[in-house]
Amino acid sequence: MHITYHAAQRFLERVIKKSRFDKSDIAKAKSFLKREFGSILFPLNAKVPLPSLPFAKAVIKNGAVVTILV
Numbered sequence: 488m489h490i491t492y493h494a495a496q497r498f499l500e501r502v503i504k505k506s507r508f509d510k511s512d513i514a515k516a517k518s519f520l521k522r523e524f525g526s527i528l529f530p531l532n533a534k535v536p537l538p539s540l541p542f543a544k545a546v547i548k549n550g551a552v553v554t555i556l557v
Contacts, residue, residue, distance in 0.1 A: 488529070489551035490520045497555040502543050520545075520552060 495516035499505045505512070523538050529547050534556070537543045544556045 488521070488524045488527070488547075490517045490524075491551055491553050492517075494520065494545070494552045494554050498543075501555055501557045502537075502540060524552070 492513060495513045496508075498516045498520060499508050499512060503516075520537075524545075527538075529535055529550075531547070531550055533547045534544045535547065537545055537555075542557060545552045546554045546556060
């Protein structure tokens with residue numbers, strides 16, 4: 488599953504509560520989200536909870552995680 492740069496930023500801001508981050512933080516967040524979803528198949532457009540963080544939801548559009556909601 489593809490994780491967008493925007494989704495990684497929103498994960499850091501909304502879930503981790505981090506306001507300052509750099510490209511390495513974004514890369515770590517993207518790899519974490521990629522591990523979270525693994526090879527799970529989702530519908531093309533959906534809002535699904537993160538497996539290990541059920542209070543946070545991922546918005547999926549066209550098969551890619553585009554943002555994170557809390």
